[in-house]
Amino acid sequence: xxxxxxxxxxxxxxxxxxxxxxxxxxxxxxxxxxxxxxxxxxxxxxxxxxxxxxxxxxxxxxxxxxxxxxxxxxxxxxxxxxxxxxxxxxxxxxxxxxxxxxxxxxxxxxxxxxxxxxxxxxxxxxxxxxxxxxxxxxxxxxxxxxxxxxxxxxxxxxxxxxxxxxxxxxxxxxxxxxxxxxxxxxxxxxxxxxxxxxxxxxxxxxxxxxxxxxxxxxxxxxxxxxxxxxxxxxxxxxxxxxxxxxxxxxxxxxxxxxxxxxxxxxxxxxxxxxxxxxxxxxx
Numbered sequence: 001x002x003x004x005x006x007x008x009x010x011x012x013x014x015x016x017x018x019x020x021x022x023x024x025x026x027x028x029x030x031x032x033x034x035x036x037x038x039x040x041x042x043x044x045x046x047x048x049x050x051x052x053x054x055x056x057x058x059x060x061x062x063x064x065x066x067x068x069x070x071x072x073x074x075x076x077x078x079x080x081x082x083x084x085x086x087x088x089x090x091x092x093x094x095x096x097x098x099x100x101x102x103x104x105x106x107x108x109x110x111x112x113x114x115x116x117x118x119x120x121x122x123x124x125x126x127x128x129x130x131x132x133x134x135x136x137x138x139x140x141x142x143x144x145x146x147x148x149x150x151x152x153x154x155x156x157x158x159x160x161x162x163x164x165x166x167x168x169x170x171x172x173x174x175x176x177x178x179x180x181x182x183x184x185x186x187x188x189x190x191x192x193x194x195x196x197x198x199x200x201x202x203x204x205x206x207x208x209x210x211x212x213x214x215x216x217x218x219x220x221x222x223x224x225x226x227x228x229x230x231x232x233x234x235x236x237x238x239x240x241x242x243x244x245x246x247x248x249x250x251x252x253x254x255x256x257x258x259x260x261x262x263x264x265x266x267x268x269x270x271x272x273x274x275x276x277x278x279x280x281x282x283x
Contacts, residue, residue, distance in 0.1 A: 010022070015225065015226050016171060016226075017170070017171065020171055020172075024171075024172060025171065025172070025227070031174040032174060032175045033172075033173075033174060033175055033227070034175050034224055034225070034227050034229060036224070036225050038180070038184070038224070039184075039187070039221055039224060039225075041184060041188075042184055042187040042188045042191055043188075043191060045184060045185070045188035045191075046188045046189070046191035046192040046195060047192070047195070048188075049142075049188055049189060049192040050192050050195060050196060053138050053192070053196075056137075056138055056141065057134040057135075057137070057138060060137070060141075061133065061134040061137035061138060062130070062134065064133075064137060065129075065130055065133040065134065065137070065254075065255070068133075068251075068252075068255035068256075068257070069255060069256065070129050070130050070133055070254065070255055071130070072128075072130055073128040073129070073130065078117060078120045078121055078124065079117070081107060081117065083103065083106055083107050084103060084107065084114065084117055084118070084121070085121075087099070087103060088118065088121055093118070093121075093122055094118075095114075095118060100114045100115060100118075127201040127202075129254045131201055132201055132250075132254050133251055133254040133255065135200055135201060136247050136248075136250040136251045136254065137247075137251055139243070139247045140244060140247035140248050140251060142189055143240050143243045143244045143247060144244050146182070146185060146186060146189070146240055147237060147240045147241050147244060149181075149182060149185075150182060150233065150236065150237040150240065151237070152178075153178035153179070153182055153233070154233060154234070154237060157230075159230045159234070160234070163283065165230075166230045166231050166234070170227070171226070171227045173227060173229065173230065175229065179229050179230075179233060182233055182236070183220065183224060183229065183232065183233070183236075186220065186236055186240075187217055187220050187221070190213045190216050190217050190220075191217065193209075193213050194210070194213050194214070194217075197209075197210065220232065220236075223235075234283070235280070238275045238276070238279055238280050238283075239275070239276070239280075241271060241275055242268055242271045242272040242275050242276065245264055245265075245267045245268035245271055246265075246268045246272075248264050249261050249264035249265040249268055252264060
């Protein structure tokens with residue numbers, strides 16, 4: 001059954017223009033072509049990025065945060081209490097005055113002690129500014145690196161200046177080493193963001209982030225398998241260039257530099273408008 005599905009999924013008429021077969025995209029004469037199996041490497045590379053991220057946050061992001069005046073928050077440890085913990089987890093994080101009175105009687109505590117316990121317990125789950133800064137700093141560093149790399153990889157390519165060159169010779173377009181690393185690193189980064197969702201700061205738009213990351217990976221995987229590499233790299237750089245400014249604005253927001261944050265967010269809004277609403281659809 002799996003073999004039947006595999007044969008159906010990779011039907012040439014789904015993926016390739018008429019008269020083109022998968023055999024036409026086999027490596028030959030020193031030319032390398034994209035293969036779906038290349039995408040397997042994004043998983044180990046994603047774990048590699050997580051390791052790099054750990055050291056980056058520890059040795060670069062944390063000292064940078066401290067230089068901006070962000071301090072490590074030391075939170076008071078709460079006294080373990082099974083009754084209060086169960087109520088916190090399974091009933092509500094914000095008990096009413098009646099609840100507090102009943103819990104105080106049950107635990108042989110004063111109402112003030114119960115209120116203080118719940119306040120401390122709620123604070124345990126709140127992300128500190130240091131962690132938020134570290135995460136934003138890591139994303140900023142990656143987007144900056146990948147955007148600079150994208151510019152270096154693409155500046156001398158004819159399809160950047162003439163979009164008809166995107167389809168010149170398609171799909172028999174060999175894979176360049178720069179295209180391979182640009183794609184694989186970008187996809188690995190989004191996999192690493194998915195793998196770290198459990199430990200990262202949980203935001204209100206958590207589900208939207210998950211959908212965004214999965215959609216990005218799916219679209220890049222599809223464009224890779226169909227050998228839309230030239231157009232794919234153009235789309236990637238157009239999307240990444242604005243994210244640098246967004247993450248830098250977040251960093252200064254967490255540091256309390258409101259004016260700098262507002263200026264960077266204005267730059268982000270301008271670049272986002274130009275790159276996503278003008279260049280992307282009309283380039």
